Amino acid sequence: MKKAVLIIGSGGREHAIGWKFNKSPHIGKIYFAPGNGGTELLGENVDINVDDLQGLVSFVKDKQINLTFVGPEAPLVAGIVDVFKKNKLAIFGPTKQGALLEGDKAFACEFLEKYSIPHPKSKTFNDPQQAKNYVGEIGYKNCVIKASGLASGKGVIIPKSQTEADESIDQIMVEKIFGDAGTSLIIQERLNGPEVSIIAFTDGKTIIPLPPSQDHKRIFDNDQGPNTGGMGAYAPVPFITEKDLNLIQANILEPTLSGLKKEKIDYQGVIYAGLMMTSVGPKVLEYNVRFGDPETQPLMMLLQSDLYELSLACISGALSKDLVKTKPGFSVCIVIAANGYPGTYQKGTEIYGLDLVKNDNPYVFHAGTAKKNTKTLTSGGRVLGVTAYGNTVKIARDSAYAFIGQNGIHFEGMHYRKDIGWQALNTYDKPN
Numbered sequence: 001m002k003k004a005v006l007i008i009g010s011g012g013r014e015h016a017i018g019w020k021f022n023k024s025p026h027i028g029k030i031y032f033a034p035g036n037g038g039t040e041l042l043g044e045n046v047d048i049n050v051d052d053l054q055g056l057v058s059f060v061k062d063k064q065i066n067l068t069f070v071g072p073e074a075p076l077v078a079g080i081v082d083v084f085k086k087n088k089l090a091i092f093g094p095t096k097q098g099a100l101l102e103g104d105k106a107f108a109c110e111f112l113e114k115y116s117i118p119h120p121k122s123k124t125f126n127d128p129q130q131a132k133n134y135v136g137e138i139g140y141k142n143c144v145i146k147a148s149g150l151a152s153g154k155g156v157i158i159p160k161s162q163t164e165a166d167e168s169i170d171q172i173m174v175e176k177i178f179g180d181a182g183t184s185l186i187i188q189e190r191l192n193g194p195e196v197s198i199i200a201f202t203d204g205k206t207i208i209p210l211p212p213s214q215d216h217k218r219i220f221d222n223d224q225g226p227n228t229g230g231m232g233a234y235a236p237v238p239f240i241t242e243k244d245l246n247l248i249q250a251n252i253l254e255p256t257l258s259g260l261k262k263e264k265i266d267y268q269g270v271i272y273a274g275l276m277m278t279s280v281g282p283k284v285l286e287y288n289v290r291f292g293d294p295e296t297q298p299l300m301m302l303l304q305s306d307l308y309e310l311s312l313a314c315i316s317g318a319l320s321k322d323l324v325k326t327k328p329g330f331s332v333c334i335v336i337a338a339n340g341y342p343g344t345y346q347k348g349t350e351i352y353g354l355d356l357v358k359n360d361n362p363y364v365f366h367a368g369t370a371k372k373n374t375k376t377l378t379s380g381g382r383v384l385g386v387t388a389y390g391n392t393v394k395i396a397r398d399s400a401y402a403f404i405g406q407n408g409i410h411f412e413g414m415h416y417r418k419d420i421g422w423q424a425l426n427t428y429d430k431p432n
Helices: 012-021 053-063 073-078 080-086 105-114 128-138 162-173 242-262 296-302 307-316 393-401
Strands: 003-009 027-034 067-070 122-125 143-147 185-189 195-202 207-209 218-220 224-227 232-235 269-278 281-288 330-337 363-366 369-372 375-378 382-390
Touching: 003 012, 003 053, 012 027, 012 296, 012 307, 012 363, 012 382, 027 053, 053 073, 053 080, 067 080, 067 307, 073 080, 105 122, 105 185, 105 281, 122 128, 128 143, 128 162, 128 185, 143 162, 162 185, 195 242, 195 307, 207 242, 232 296, 232 393, 242 269, 242 281, 296 330, 296 382, 330 393, 382 393
Parallel strands: 003 027, 003 067
Antiparallel strands: 122 185, 143 185, 195 207, 195 269, 218 224, 232 330, 269 281, 330 382, 363 382, 369 375
């Protein structure tokens, strides 16, 4: 008998997860809450907000849904998994206690320190003046400033002067530009090296990573401008060696799982470790407790395993290495953003050229889109993720870029980075 799945969320990540579920022979119906203009091509969008936990429970019971898969972090931090488990409903993701790894950076820093997991030196502050004084002591060039709570991937500032550091601290803690996420903040030692994302499945006993991926956080080419939710990603990362992967498994993933067990946190779902590959080895910059966006888009293209079977294995404690299979080759995702993003951006702009992409490679994952009659309109900051697969990074990248522009997918005011995957193509020479 075919199964029904509910995917919570509305971004490119959720579209990619739905796309992968749609390939499973087990799946008969996919619901998205609330979904976007692209997800309705795979299933049915449901007008329930991600924070309406009781509404989601009622819907799952009413439709007799077999599995709920949580995309974004906010409902996990709010305790959706605890609520579902109380109602004996199958759900993929960690409990509220486990979600603290992402929801509370101060907790995460203490956890890393307690279990001797490699990480930058970090200090938590509740008073803005004390934070400013500390930056003055260690030097603005040696620090990174982070809001402690959830800030949609934007709560990280790398100051270029003491003045910018002071202003950033005030914006986070006094002006509350990230809301309650800035009640406290972290001052972290600034490290050097390429950043890499490691996303691993776990059933609480076993932890198995997907291929390493690399996100591009800054809005402009050459890693310039403010941080965003992510302007593109690719996987795997060719300069991450087998030795690196073994170090990550032994020094980061296994100790993280061991630490969770010691804290009596029964953790099931995915653990995302954002790493800096330093000259002395990989160090954890942050944890996420769900799939990354846009890393999920290329990872779903590479995943050969049945996502429904894999999700059930995580939930039931039956995860094994042979269940996580990926194909060789590379996948690259190019994010197309709306005019003004990551600041105030335009909505309601018509998107053209979507009909030009007719198969699964490349595939256009929708993020901030909405349907109005026959038109697809922009409705978010990150609008689309054009994602392609190829035998090399260059082939995948060129395939994705070929569909973007006036003769392909376009809309008024759109912008996108032209250098996604530059570190993979050549660590030193960025493409034009």
